[in-house]
Amino acid sequence: MLQKTTFLCRDHRAVVIDELRRLLPRIEGTHKSLPFGLATLDSHLPEGGLTCGALHEVVPETEASAAAAFGFIAAILGRLLKPRLLVCVTPAYGRRPYGRLHGHGLTALGLDPTRLILVETADRKETLWAIKEALHSSVPAAVIGAIDKLDLRTSQRLQLASSDTGLPLFLLRPAPTLESSAAATRWHIGTAEAARDRFGLIVRPRWHLHLERCRNGRPGQWVVEYDHVAHRFSFPAAVAHPSHARSASEAPLRKTRCA
Amino acid sequence: MLAAQAKRRCEKPVAPDEPFVLIVASSGGPRISALNQAAEDLGLTVSEPLADARAKVGFLQVRAAEPAADDNALQKLALWATHYAPAASPWSEDNGADGFFLDVEGASHLFGGEEKLIADLAARLLKNFGFPAQIAVADTAGAAWALSRFHSSPLFVLPPGQETAALAPLPIAALRLAPDTRATLRRLGFKTVGALLDKPRAPFAARFPNKLLRRLDQALGRIDEPLKPVIAPPVYHALRYLIEPIFTQQAIVAYARRLMGTLTHVLTRDDVGARRLRLCLYNVDGAVESIDIALTLPTRSADHVARLIDLKLEALAAANEAGFGFETIGLAITQAEPMPARQTEFTPASEDDDRTERYAVLIDALRQRLGPQSVRCFEPVESHIPERAEILPPLNGEASAWPAMEQPRPLLLLPRAEPAKVTALVPDGPPRRFYWRGETHEITGAEGPERIAGEWWRQMPLPARPRESGDPDLDSRFRGDERKNVLTRDYYLVEDRCGHRFWLYREGIYGRETAQANWFVHGLFA
Numbered sequence: 206m207l208q209k210t211t212f213l214c215r216d217h218r219a220v221v222i223d224e225l226r227r228l229l230p231r232i233e234g235t236h237k238s239l240p241f242g243l244a245t246l247d248s249h250l251p252e253g254g255l256t257c258g259a260l261h262e263v264v265p266e267t268e269a270s271a272a273a274a275f276g277f278i279a280a281i282l283g284r285l286l287k288p289r290l291l292v293c294v295t296p297a298y299g300r301r302p303y304g305r306l307h308g309h310g311l312t313a314l315g316l317d318p319t320r321l322i323l324v325e326t327a328d329r330k331e332t333l334w335a336i337k338e339a340l341h342s343s344v345p346a347a348v349i350g351a352i353d354k355l356d357l358r359t360s361q362r363l364q365l366a367s368s369d370t371g372l373p374l375f376l377l378r379p380a381p382t383l384e385s386s387a388a389a390t391r392w393h394i395g396t397a398e399a400a401r402d403r404f405g406l407i408v409r410p411r412w413h414l415h416l417e418r419c420r421n422g423r424p425g426q427w428v429v430e431y432d433h434v435a436h437r438f439s440f441p442a443a444v445a446h447p448s449h450a451r452s453a454s455e456a457p458l459r460k461t462r463c464a
Numbered sequence: 465m466l467a468a469q470a471k472r473r474c475e476k477p478v479a480p481d482e483p484f485v486l487i488v489a490s491s492g493g494p495r496i497s498a499l500n501q502a503a504e505d506l507g508l509t510v511s512e513p514l515a516d517a518r519a520k521v522g523f524l525q526v527r528a529a530e531p532a533a534d535d536n537a538l539q540k541l542a543l544w545a546t547h548y549a550p551a552a553s554p555w556s557e558d559n560g561a562d563g564f565f566l567d568v569e570g571a572s573h574l575f576g577g578e579e580k581l582i583a584d585l586a587a588r589l590l591k592n593f594g595f596p597a598q599i600a601v602a603d604t605a606g607a608a609w610a611l612s613r614f615h616s617s618p619l620f621v622l623p624p625g626q627e628t629a630a631l632a633p634l635p636i637a638a639l640r641l642a643p644d645t646r647a648t649l650r651r652l653g654f655k656t657v658g659a660l661l662d663k664p665r666a667p668f669a670a671r672f673p674n675k676l677l678r679r680l681d682q683a684l685g686r687i688d689e690p691l692k693p694v695i696a697p698p699v700y701h702a703l704r705y706l707i708e709p710i711f712t713q714q715a716i717v718a719y720a721r722r723l724m725g726t727l728t729h730v731l732t733r734d735d736v737g738a739r740r741l742r743l744c745l746y747n748v749d750g751a752v753e754s755i756d757i758a759l760t761l762p763t764r765s766a767d768h769v770a771r772l773i774d775l776k777l778e779a780l781a782a783a784n785e786a787g788f789g790f791e792t793i794g795l796a797i798t799q800a801e802p803m804p805a806r807q808t809e810f811t812p813a814s815e816d817d818d819r820t821e822r823y824a825v826l827i828d829a830l831r832q833r834l835g836p837q838s839v840r841c842f843e844p845v846e847s848h849i850p851e852r853a854e855i856l857p858p859l860n861g862e863a864s865a866w867p868a869m870e871q872p873r874p875l876l877l878l879p880r881a882e883p884a885k886v887t888a889l890v891p892d893g894p895p896r897r898f899y900w901r902g903e904t905h906e907i908t909g910a911e912g913p914e915r916i917a918g919e920w921w922r923q924m925p926l927p928a929r930p931r932e933s934g935d936p937d938l939d940s941r942f943r944g945d946e947r948k949n950v951l952t953r954d955y956y957l958v959e960d961r962c963g964h965r966f967w968l969y970r971e972g973i974y975g976r977e978t979a980q981a982n983w984f985v986h987g988l989f990a
Contacts, residue, residue, distance in 0.1 A: 275876060276989075314990055325839075335830060407909075
């Protein structure tokens with residue numbers, strides 16, 4: 206193969222580059238990423254998508270945006286090609302202000318609920334243990350965890366565990382998260398007015414994504430919508446639907462906070 | 465067979481050397497149910513009225529009998545005895561409820577013979593629990609029971625095949641008969657078991673249809689007597705007696721690993737793997753700690769089992785009291801399942817097999833540490849009521865297909881629908897604004913209603929309704945109570961100005977089921 210490449214090198218530079226592109230993913234098989242499929246967004250991320258072996262923090266902008274944050278994670282994981290198991294570690298019943306995941310709601314968002322293993326924990330120590338255990342087993346395709354407080358050292362440990370096994374770890378943090386952490390990215394997820402069809406019915410949820418921190422990348426803000434049938438992210442159409450003209454003019458792509 | 469009659473007569477004596485009795489209430493006043501040696505020496509007997517006993521003896525210590533506590537203590541004693549042999553069976557009420565059977569077949573050689581085993585058992589019963597025991601070994605449970613009660617020496621081993629000769633001189637009571645049967649036999653002139661042996665059977669069968677002949681046959685080994693063990697006897701069992709008691713978690717795990725290592729050979733030979741295990745830790749002071757472990761897939765791996773035990777011990781660490789240390793450690797496989805041998809030398813294990821195995825290891829570990837109920841999966845249920853439309857059972861490895869929902873369903877469902885203050889243009893119209901959890905949300909778009917009626921077939925039986933009072937307010941309230949379970953809900957998917965999407969419902973059809981619109985928030989959409 207090397208000889209062939211060297212041979213080609215003399216004549217066609219473009220061919221060589223194509224050949225290298227074809228070979229490279231095999232060489233660095235471990236450095237996979239989860240792309241959004243949106244060039245504008247992926248270009249901000251170091252590997253053209255969310256790094257697989259890394260810790261990603263997802264923070265809902267307001268408490269009521271918790272569903273949007275869960276939806277964002279579900280959308281990313283719904284896009285995985287190989288439908289493998291997912292482990293979701295959440296505090297036990299009664300310690301979650303915003304209810305629990307609903308199987309039919311997951312189906313509606315394009316994620317098969319049978320893929321999900323729910324792990325309920327009594328305290329933070331158990332949550333961290335269960336997350337690490339799931340990462341080390343390298344059985345699931347990804348691990349989702351909800352945790353309230355996380356110091357720098359713990360986050361470093363989680364980041365290491367994640368990069369060792371090459372599994373993405375999504376941590377859901379409560380709204381005012383200000384501690385520094387070793388996470389590869391930190392996303393603030395807010396809601397935006399949903400895409401509606403001509404009868405005014407909601408067809409696609411829209412989220413306001415704010416990439417606040419990104420190691421080896423650039424922060425940014427976008428409004429994206431998610432199509433659960435095609436498992437596809439897209440930017441909202443340039444012209445908002447007439448039925449939303451009023452609200453669109455009131456709140457154009459700004460970080461909206463509820464009064 | 466071996467029967468140990470542990471006298472639990474001196475459980476909480478105020479002064480052990482003074483006469484002491486336990487009493488039960490009966491017709492005609494309290495009667496003695498148990499007594500200690502000092503009381504026996506003074507001529508008191510079981511079932512004597514307490515008043516008579518007090519008249520005979522000047523000083524008498526009396527406590528009420530606690531049958532439930534006695535039963536519990538007997539269970540614990542039988543559990544403790546499993547470190548001699550795995551099948552121990554505490555005596556039921558018919559047997560007197562004051563001892564246990566222990567099946568020592570195949571276990572006595574470990575102690576150097578049956579005599580040495582019962583000597584050790586008697587010594588430990590006295591040392592650990594303070595019970596002076598009467599123990600007998602025989603081929604049948606019935607004979608062992610009779611000899612333990614009525615033989616002159618406290619420790620006795622009956623050579624095989626001599627039941628008839630040994631039982632013949634014993635009184636009729638040695639056959640474990642009901643008191644009325646015993647009384648009738650005595651009236652008929654049968655004083656000893658021997659008197660019954662050579663008599664024709666038919667008249668006895670006609671006269672005593674219930675137990676007499678069966679008890680006789682059981683004692684002589686003509687018919688089998690099933691014993692009910694205190695814990696299910698294991699399929700495979702490994703036990704280790706330790707010279708020095710152990711205390712630490714590491715030591716326990718190390719010994720458990722070694723025990724599992726010895727079991728692995730047997731498991732491999734039989735092509736099976738362990739699905740359920742029990743680790744028994746026998747404390748020096750007689751208490752037994754047992755740890756049950758259930759596995760997702762059959763396994764033979766000593767490392768895996770040792771790790772699970774480690775996790776379990778860690779979780780129990782706070783409650784676990786090593787006390788004086790553990791002197792014996794036993795690992796039993798209570799359920800084994802076939803586990804085909806796999807070729808691993810020449811062809812590498814396929815990735816799928818490997819993953820299934822690692823999956824089982826992960827689930828086992830999570831369950832051991834967090835409890836079996838904390839690892840769950842989603843399962844759909846045929847119901848229109850959203851909170852009933854799915855359950856979260858403990859993970860069982862069976863995946864069921866999810867029905868596609870036509871209607872929108874929220875991603876997060878609140879554990880209980882929360883009341884909200886809603887402003888709507890008309891009482892049965894969509895909401896315009898609502899106040900919930902301290903915030904007012906202006907609604908910009910509402911979809912619905914999706915009408916979900918209550919499941920009338922689940923309705924509880926109606927309470928008797930009071931007479932019509934004529935008061936419309938009161939009547940409507942009763943109507944509301946009656947239909948509480950079947951109120952129809954109108955669900956709306958609403959979006960507020962910030963883009964938050966909620967699932968609201970109005971309870972009851974306005975004007976037909978309810979006079980005022982009650983609104984609830986039930987879920988959040990992504």
